[in-house]
Amino acid sequence: MILGNIIGKTSTKEFMFLVRGNAKKFDYVQVLSADSYILGQIIEIEKENNQAIAFCNVIGYRKNNEFKRLLIPLEPGIEVLKADSDFIKEIIGLRGNGVYLGKLDGYDDIDVFLDMNKILTNKISILAKTGSGKSYTSGVLIEDMIENGIPLLIIDPHGEYSSLKFENDKDKEKLIKFNVKSKSYRDKINEYSPDIEINPNCKALRLSNYNLSTSDIMQLFPAKLSNTQIGLLYGAVKNLNNKIDFDGLILELDLEDNSAKFSLIHILEYIKKLNIFSDAPTSLQELINPGKCCIINLKGINQELQEVIVYKLLKDLFEARKKNNVAPFFCVIEEAQNFVPERNFGEAKSSGIIRQVAVEGRKFGIGLCIITxxxxxxxxxxxxxxSTNIILKVTNQNDIKSISGSVDGINSEIEKEIKNLPVGTALVTGVLDLPLFVNIRPRRTKHGGESVNAIVNIIKEKESDERDFVKEIKEFKEDKGELLLVIKQKISKKDIGIIEDKKNIRTVLIPCLSVNLKESNVLINLNNGEIIYDVEHGNGKKLFFDINLSSQQKNIFNQALKMREFTASEIFAKSQVNFSEIYDIINILVSKSFFVKIGNKFKVNDAFNVKLEDFALYENPDYFKMEYDEKMEKNFNAVDVVKFIGNFNEVKNYKECWLEMFK
Structure with a gap:
């Protein structure tokens, strides 16, 4: 369809034409230039004296499947045609894969997809005023990421995302129009909350209190500490040899002869009672599980505690990703203004780690979506x-200025359009240099906000290293079995069958703990408590530890490990246990062979002088899709084992995994 002819001054970026057809603002047009058509977009139409003039931006053209910019201005007088759908799709590159966001505004036959590779390795923002559909749009994004097997972590302050478990039974006509089928993702959702009384349908979220850093401890306090209090904390941490837990920290502070200790102890005891930090924390590998979406439901939790949880959780996951302890994942943060506020609005406890993820996350395979x-x-x-921004209706002038200052391609004309966007239509930047207007598709699931093998391979630290995430994700989805962190045997099951002339060989997975020490790595069998020295046959030596000690017994034992040889009165002075109980506890530990009595003194049993370097192994676990016949039961807690080993060796890192065995 001919819309008119070019008139007046032209450039490689802009032109205008006298309208003779049915032209509308933001329509796409095509114009013949040299030997190919270029794509343009009407950005404004002005009418005077019965004449309409359309002002257009030049987008570009494709040659040999490569996007090109216009280098020579268009000739005046050339016909301007309404761009057909196939031409628009060809130039813009709206390929039919990735995240299906919706349809190009004004073109019901053009679907808009976001490139999955860009999503996984970059950051996205969803920006909107209240009631304009930000949570709905994020739900659309999340649904397709679940479909593609991307591990997801959602920080959900209001409990809105539980609705992903339920299919959309309302928007039947819209679902048909957008060629979308309603669906429930109940089997893909794992939902956790620090308070399961408020959120009874969630699993309990427990964070690790093992080896809390001094900065971790500082983040727990609601107000800024005095220099005296900071000094007390650092002194207590130093006395604990940087192996901090709440019990040990409270005991060390209680020994101080300074009244400033009491407020510190009171707050630490309060945090301990909240039961958010635990000796048996929620496994990070359980939270970041390929093919699953993990929702952290913070509904009913006060804001300051929400910040602490987000800080500690993201910090632990970020460190775990750097060590390849968890799979690459995509993190969605709702109500981001509360977790990473602009500095003149204050500093949230979670601000620092979110900044770090935003800047460095790409290197380690952490994607990020900010919603506000x-x-x-x-x-x-x-x-x-x-790099990709999904902007819905925004009317607050300060918010619009912030968008203009942070998002490329937003000019004064676009600012006006943002104020007038209808509900359900978004301005999307990052697909092209020019923003796209997109009608958001209906969700497959119910809306809850009403009033890689890319997942498993470590991303290279060099930012220039690009990977085909979509292809690898498809391969990951096609593989059979369960994705697990495994130490695989060097000889395959098939080869063993041939060598030993056996047919019915079973694959058995043994729960293990891979521990990185200062000089070597060791592998602990969490089924029988042995330290493994023969990976091929799973043989090991029994470690001498008892996980059933009471807290007081553990306290006495840990103090004894530092002293090696001691009297009852000497250990009493260090432990703060009642003197009337000290002999009973020591005698119990003697009966359990933890201590040996020598005259009036006691010493730690020589059996604890384990030379772990004698059991050094160099096999590292990695992620594999595993088919197996049996998983053996885990009988020992990983944190308890690490604490025990930490008494004799410096533990650099540890991860739970499985050892593949053939029987």
């Missing part, structure tokens, strides 16, 4: 890291 209804209150440095 108050754009001006989100830290600009974090927003500016987002």
């Amino acid at each position: 209804q108050r754009v001006s209150r989100v830290e600009k440095n974090v927003l500016s890291q987002c």
Whole structure:
């Protein structure tokens, strides 16, 4: 369809034409230039004296399947045609894979997809005023990521994302129009909460209290500490040899002769009673599980505690990713203005780690989505890291200024359009240099906000290293079996069958703990408590530890490990246990062979002088899709084992895994 002819001054970026057909603002047009058509877009139409003039931006053209910019201005007088759908799709490159976001506004036959590779290795923002559909749009994004097997972590302050478990039974006509089928992701959702009384349908979220750093401890306190209190904390941490847990820290502070200790102890005891930090924390590998979506439901939790949880959780996961202890994942943060506020609105406890993930996450395979209804209150440095932005209706002038300052391609004309966007339509940047207007598709699941093998391979630290995530994800989905962190045998099951002339060989997985020490690695069998020295046959030596000690017995034993030889009065002075109980506890530990009595003194049993370097192994676990016949039961707690080993050796890192055995 001919819309008119070019008139006036032209450039490689802009042109205008006299309208003779049915032209509308934001329509796409095509114009013949040299030997190919170029794509343009009408950005404004002005009418005077019965004449309409359309002002257009030049987008570009494709040659040999490569996107090109216009280098020579268009000739005046050339016909301007309404762009057909196939031409628009060809130039813009809207390929039919990735995240299906919706349809190009004004073109019901053009579907808009976001490139999965860009999503996984970059940052996204979803920006909107209250009631404009930000949570709905994020649900659309999350659904397709679940479909593609991407491990997801959702920080959900209001419990809105539980609805992903339920199919959409309302928008039947829209579902048909957008060629979408309603669906439930109940079997793909794992939901956790620090308070399961408020959120009874969730699993309990417990964070590790093992080896809390001094900075971790500082983040737990609601107010800024005095220099005296900071000094007390550092002194207590030093006395614990940097192996911090709440019990040990409270005991060390209680020994101090300074009244400033009491408020510190009171807060630490309060946090301990909340039961958020635990000796048996929720496994990070359980939270980040390929093919699963993990929701952290913080509904009913006060804001300051939410910040602490997000800080500790993201910090642990970030460190775990750097060591390849968990799979690459994508993190969605709702109400981002509360977790990483602009600095003149204060500093949240979670601000620092979110900034770090925004800047460095790409190197380690952590994607990030920032969602907010108050754009001006989100830290600009974090927003500016987002290469793809989904902007719904925003009317607050401060928020609009923040969008213009953080998002490329937003001019004064686009600012006006953002104010007038209808509910359900989004302005999407990052697909092209020019923003796209997209009608968001209906969700497959119910809306809850009403009033890689890319997942498993470590991403190279060099930012220039690009990978085909979509292809690898498809391969991951096609593989059979369960994705697990495994130490595999060097000889395959098939080869063993041939060598030993056996047919019915079973694959058995043994629960293990891979521990990285200062000089070597060791592998602990969590089924029988042995330290493994023969990976091929699973043989090991029994470690001498008892996980059934009471807290007081553990306290006495840990103090004894530092002293090696001691009297009852000497260990009493260190332990803060009642003197009337000290002999009973020592006698119990003697009866269990933890201590040996020598005259009036006691010493730690020589059996604890385990030379772990004699059991050094160099096999490292990695992620594999595993088919197996049996998983053996885990009888020992990983944190308890690490604490025990930490008494004799410096533990650098540890991860739970499985040892493949053939029987």
